[in-house]
Amino acid sequence: MAINKIERVLRDQVTQLTQKLSKITQAEEIYPLRSLYTGKESELQKALGLLKDLPKEERPTAGSLINATKRELEQAISEKLTKLLSEELAAQDAVRDIDVTAPFHVNMPDVPKLPRVGSLHPLQHEINRMLTIFTTMGFTPFEGREVDSDYYVFDSLNMPKEHPARQNWDTFRTEDNLIPTPHTSNMQVRVMRKMKTAPLRAVIYGRVSRNEAIDAVHGHTFYQIEGLYIDKGVSISNMIATINAFVEAFFGRKVTGKVQPGYFPFVEPGIEYMGQCPFCEGAGCGSCKHTGWLELVGAGMIHPSVLREGGFDPAVYSGFAWGLGLDRMVMQRNGIQDIRSLFSSDIRFLSSAV
Amino acid sequence: MKYSLTQIKKYIPELVTIPTDELITRIWGSIAEVESVVDYKKKFEGIVVAKVLSVEEHPRSSKLVVATVDCGASEPVTVVTGAKNFAVGDFVPYLSVGATVPAMTDEQGNPLEIEIRTMVGIPSVGMLASERELGLSDDHSGIMILRPEEVRFDLVPGAALSSVLEYDDVIFEIENKSLTHRGDCFSNAGIAREIATLYNLPVTIPEWQLPSQQTADLLGKEFDKELPCKISIKLSALSAVERYSAIVLDGVQVRPSPLWLRAYLTKHGINPVNNVVDVTNYVMLEYGQPMHAFDASTVLHKTRDEKVDFQIDVRFSEGGEKLETLDGKVRTLGQNVTLITDTQEPLALAGIIGGKASGITADSTRIILESAVFNKYAIRNASMALGVTTDASILFSRKQDPEKTVRALLRAVHLLQELASAQVVSPIADDYPPQKLSTTIVVSHEKLEEFLGIALSVGNVEQILTGLGCEVQRKNGMYRIDTPSWRPDLAIDEDIYEEIARMVEYKNITPELPKRGIFGVSLDSYEQVKQTILSVLTGIGYSQGMNFSFVSKDQYSLCRVSLDDAQKISNAISPDVQYMRKHVLPGLFSQLTKNQYNAPLFGIFEIGKTSRRTMRYTGAPVEELHMPESSFGIDELGLPIEDEHLSLGIIDDSKQPGYFTLKHSIETLAARLRMTVSFLHPSSLSAKEKKALPVWLVELLSFYREGRVALIYAGDQEVLGVIGEPKSAILTDAGITKQIALAEVSLPKLSRFATLDPVYTEPSRYPTVTEDYCFEVPVSVAYSSIIQKIEKAALLYKAEVTVSLRPRDIFQKKEETKQVTVSVTYMPLKQSLSEREVQMYRNSLVFSVQEVGGKLV
Incomplete structure (x- = not known):
């Protein structure tokens, strides 16, 4: 047989198969076709047997022709099969095989009960604890926005466009130039404008994010909580005492604190509050990286620009804000080594609370 | 930035009397957090200058040489080394036994301590070091040769190497981020000015630094x-x-x-x-x-x-x-x-x-x-x-x-x-173009004391400000302060308060709680509903999960849910953080998938914010919005609405379709929130009703298996969300082999129907009567329509009797009919029920069920 004849036969096979496939509506009908066109007795296999009779120089051309046809036939079959199977699945899915208004399925009056005691997420547990402390201290809670404008994230917090401190937060941005907020302070000016009168006591909490690669100690998502206090004649001394009261309530024991300068553009002055490690009482342990101290709180006296932005005259009022990250607290409390355990977690972790 | 204590001490000679530890603590307390402190003198302990007395080939190894060196001890010592670049008379660094190599560790990262080591038969007492081993450079080509012309001290065998190299220093580091606003602190001279002010010590400024030097x-x-x-x-x-x-x-x-x-x-x-x-x-x-x-x-x-x-x-x-x-x-x-x-x-x-x-x-x-x-x-x-x-x-x-x-x-x-x-x-x-180099700030002593909350002496304030380079004039309790050219960050009164506060040290500010009135704060009703949901769901065995607010294309396409209108992150470093989620379900679904073999039956729920690019706050009141938009009103104009959703899901390997297990949980939750919910297949909706469904919910419908999905309604009026089982194709793609069902509801909507403070009713003083009725109905009749009929009939007698229902069984053995058994309890309100009255109620209920083709068996 000449090569052009082989070619014709193969073309014909493809045409035949295409026609037959187009008529098929059930997946099971396809299997006989598969053996007919690609099986042992198929024209394709026969053509393969004829190869050796061809002149040597034509064999490679004919060989690749047969292979190409084989691929074409197999592809047509598998495409059709996938289509039919998914149509069958969809048809099966479309069957109203349960009464969605019923309390259980026919003949199955027993609905399984979840066997374990459920549990709050450890972050939620901590949020709840904090909110209890804050509300008993007279602070009204507000949950923060997750995505916010430049104005609330930066401008309103004394960080105009060119401010170098903007760099200190590696923020995400959306295509509409909004910012998944890197801190909960984006709510400060809002809360001031809403509450309007002093003394103002508010607590803001929520999810914040930074554009960082994830590893055991870094996440792009975490939780913060911050307190806000504004009144006439509020002093640094008041700030330190309040933070101390909060920290002691949180740990449920007396905590020795120390204050050092810190820099945050929305406060003046800014401080960092360190607490003597409550786990080792200052002796040094894994929780405090063997320093005896835990960095607990970032704080400061609210910057006059921020007060002004929130509608409080800085000549009359002063105030302070203090905030902390919840994830680290959760990790310390639970001895969690890998921050990734907190999100998308394993049910065995979630239900491990004892 | 790293600082040299040796150099700082050149500026402040009197600093030598202050122990390093104390100084570092003080810097930490008044300037910024000290990241690290390295005492090089300590690091170089046991490392001395040695003079080479002899160098010979090792008798048994051509790769080694044997040297004797004078290291200042009474006897010369023998050292075996691989380097051959030194000769008799050279001065070299010698690490005596017990010293640690400054810039080299073993494979585990532990410091290397020098001990007597026998090298091919000859004990090497101590070690000669290369520049790299000392941390001086990357040069490891041979032993470091100390040349007299290169050092500013005499080379004497036994002299501490750290002194000769001028390495007898303490280097401390402050993170650049801590000094974002303090460009003047990025040098030894700059930090010295701060330290001198802290201790009120005079600064010796090298003459080349004096402005008067022309x-x-x-x-x-x-x-x-x-x-x-x-x-x-x-x-x-x-x-x-x-x-x-x-x-x-x-x-x-x-x-x-x-x-x-x-x-x-x-x-x-x-x-x-x-x-x-x-x-x-x-x-x-x-x-x-x-x-x-x-x-x-x-x-x-x-x-x-x-x-x-x-x-x-x-x-x-x-x-x-x-x-x-x-x-x-x-x-x-x-x-x-x-x-x-x-x-x-x-x-x-x-x-x-x-x-x-x-x-x-x-x-x-x-x-x-x-x-x-x-x-x-x-x-x-x-x-x-x-x-x-x-x-x-x-x-x-x-x-x-x-x-x-x-x-x-x-x-x-x-x-x-x-x-x-x-x-x-x-x-x-x-x-040098003309520019503003100084600011004048006037602050009152009284205000300063009020702001700090402690009493301060005028002298102390003046000393601090002058020490930092300000020019200070005092008049009638006011300070007129002209700031130095290197402190452009000093601009407002509060900046001055900060300088004083940190220089007197925060630990000297006695804490005093604000004077407060009596007040009460409670969570608002939305938060209370949320807390109730948390306690109900955890109470019936659900664990709370948290998934990221960021989602990937893959997550959504696996769920067959469109990403249209999702807020896109433009600078994401990972494909996992491409979009802000529009639903909580896709994240929860992948969490369920990951956990399918971790327990035979479990439930997870998540409460999280969702948003859409174009669904923005327009200023008009949106009743169902809770937070923060409705709360903060006009301030939110133009920002995308952040709608909180509750999603919950179960995995189970029993025979009961997952749909019912999950539905039961939602009904329990609704009961605990004192609200009624109903479930309706989407096909029962008119085109107009379908159109009115929220977009997020319509999008989620493509996730669900068509025959096992229902809309969740509060009562029968307002759609709260959706419940169902995933499409078979999704289960195949995700490799799920068990019963699985997921639901998602809008939390603000749910909270509008929840009753936080329920009203309690006294029970009837008359005995109640309970009867089980078994109705045979065509299979196509929905369970809810039977219940609705019974409830409707019972309404007629509501002045006399309260009727409550409990499903007992749904049994099917014939192709066309099923038997629904309901337990009915009659609680009389006015008097004990007679058999005749019960008979009348029963007839009435049964008659009503006949309207949907049911007959009592």
């Missing part, structure tokens, strides 16, 4: 000479440069710096290059003035007779200009990058990095030395746009004091005269 005094006889070169400055980019000073030096011999200078740089974490570059870096560390040296021969100049004229133009780049920088990268510049040019070609990226072509090489002899201050925003923007951060750009982007350029230049000239045989061949060119 060029003439420092340059001496060279000043009056007719100088062969001239350099002139043009500031085309006036907004980007605050001062530009430069000088030309000639006869420069470029070579490696002496050891003390190299050691100084290494301690500060800067690699030595050559004496010219090293001197510029030295001045930067000492004084906070970044400098740059150009090879003058590569700079365009005019020559007339014996005179050589250079002109430097500081201008902005035009888009598309190219410059190969010192790090070997060719950079294509956008517009408005500040450039140092020779009026034609760019020579350097101003304040960031030099150009390669104009850089100092071993052959450079005539150099131009630049000492300038650039605008912090210009440098920061260029550094960010080009992605180059250098020590210079770090300093400039934190604002430097333009007053110091010439003084730093003169300091460098002196050092280069000494170390590189440089000669001054030009006057100093200095273009």
Whole structure:
């Protein structure tokens, strides 16, 4: 047989198969076709047997022709099969095989009960604890926005466009130039404008994010909580005492604190509050990286620009804000080594609370 | 930034009486957190200068030599080493037994302690070290040879190496981020001013730093000479440069710096290059003035007779200009990058990095030395746009004091005269546009005390402010403060309060709680509903999960849910954080999937915010919005609404369709929130009703298996969400082999129907009657329609009797009918029920069920 004849036969096979496939509506009908066109007795296999009779120089051309046809036939079959199977699945899915208004399925009056005691997420547990402390201290809670404008994230917090401190937060941005907020302070000016009168006591909490690669100690998502206090004649001394009261309530024991300068553009002055490690009482342990101290709180006296932005005259009022990250607290409390355990977690972790 | 305590002590001699630990604690308490402290003297303990007495081949190894050295001990010691680059008479560093190698660790990262080690039969007592092992450089080609001409102390066997190398120092580091607003603290001299103020100690300022020292005094006889070169400055980019000073030096011999200078740089974490570059870096560390040296021969100049004229133009780049920088990268510049040019070609990226072509090489002899201050925003923007951060750009982007350029230049000239045989061949060119260098702040002593909350002495306040460089005048309880040129960050009253607070130290501010009135705060109703949901769901066995607010394309496409209208992250570093979620379900679904083999039956729920790009707050009141939009009103204009959703799901390997297990949980939750919910297949909706469904819910419908999905309604009026089982194709793709069901509801909507403070009713005093009725109905009749019929009939008697229902069984053995058994309890309100009355109620209920084709069996 000449090569052009082989070619014709193969073309014909493809045409035949295409026609037959187009008529098929059930997946099971396809299997006989598969053996007919690609099986042992198929024209394709026969053509393969004829190869050796061809002149040597034509064999490679004919060989690749047969292979190409084989691929074409197999592809047509598998495409059709996938289509039919998914149509069958969809048809099966479309069957109203349960009464969605019923309390259980026919003949199955027993609905399984979840066997374990459920549990709050450890972050939620901590949020709840904090909110209890804050509300008993007279602070009204507000949950923060997750995505916010430049104005609330930066401008309103004394960080105009060119401010170098903007760099200190590696923020995400959306295509509409909004910012998944890197801190909960984006709510400060809002809360001031809403509450309007002093003394103002508010607590803001929520999810914040930074554009960082994830590893055991870094996440792009975490939780913060911050307190806000504004009144006439509020002093640094008041700030330190309040933070101390909060920290002691949180740990449920007396905590020795120390204050050092810190820099945050929305406060003046800014401080960092360190607490003597409550786990080792200052002796040094894994929780405090063997320093005896835990960095607990970032704080400061609210910057006059921020007060002004929130509608409080800085000549009359002063105030302070203090905030902390919840994830680290959760990790310390639970001895969690890998921050990734907190999100998308394993049910065995979630239900491990004892 | 790293600081040298030795150098700081040169500025503040009286500091020697203060223990290092105490000093560091004080810096921490008043300036900024100290990241690390390295005591090099301690690190170099047991390392001494040794003189080589003999060197011989090892008798049994051609790779080793055996040396005897005089290490200052009574007897010479024998050392076996692989290096052969030293000879008799050389001075070498010797690590005695018990010392640790400063810059080398074992494979586990533990320090290497020297012990007597036998090497091919000969014990080696101690070790000779290379520069790399000492942490001085990367040179590991042989033992370090100490040359008398390179050190500033006599080489005596047994002398502590740290003293000879001037490494007997304590280096402490403060994170740059802690000093974002304090450009003046980026040098040893800068931090010394702070420390001196802390302890109220006098500062000895080296004479070259005194503002009164004029060029003439420092340059001496060279000043009056007719100088062969001239350099002139043009500031085309006036907004980007605050001062530009430069000088030309000639006869420069470029070579490696002496050891003390190299050691100084290494301690500060800067690699030595050559004496010219090293001197510029030295001045930067000492004084906070970044400098740059150009090879003058590569700079365009005019020559007339014996005179050589250079002109430097500081201008902005035009888009598309190219410059190969010192790090070997060719950079294509956008517009408005500040450039140092020779009026034609760019020579350097101003304040960031030099150009390669104009850089100092071993052959450079005539150099131009630049000492300038650039605008912090210009440098920061260029550094960010080009992605180059250098020590210079770090300093400039934190604002430097333009007053110091010439003084730093003169300091460098002196050092280069000494170390590189440089000669001054030009006057100093200095273009210094007028600018505001000082601010006047007036604060009252009373306000200051009120702000800090403690009493302060006037003397203390004055000492602190003067120590920091302010000029202070006091009158009638007010301070009039003129700030120094290096403290542009001092601008408002609160800045002064901060200076005083940190300098007196926060620990000396006695804590006192604010005086408070009596007040009560409770969670608002929405938060209370949320807390109730948390306690109900965890109470019936659900665990609370948290998934990211960011979602990926893959997550959504696996769920067959469209990502249209999702807020897209434009600068994500990972494909997992491409979009903000519009639903909580896709994240929860992947969490369920991951956990399917971790327990036979479990439930997870999540409460989280969802948002859509175009669904924004328009200012109009949106009743169902809870937070924060409705709460903050107009402030939210134009921002996407953040709608909180509750999603819950179960995995189960029993026979009961997952749908029912989950539905049961939702009904339990609803009951606990004292609200009624109903479930309706989407096909029962009219086209108009379908159109009114929220977009997020319609999108989720494509996730569900068509025959096993229902809309969840509050009562029968408002759609709260959706429940069902995933499409079979999704289960195949996700590899799920168990029963699974998921639901999602809008939390603000749910909370509107929840009752937080339920009303309690006394029970009836008359006995109740309970009867089970079994109805046979066609299979197509929905269970809910039977219940509805019964409830409707019961309504007729509501004045006499309260009827409550409980499902008992749904049984099917025939093809066309099923038997629904309901337990009915009659609670009489007015009197005990007679058999006749029960009969009447029963007939009435049964009659009603007949309307849907049910008959009592």
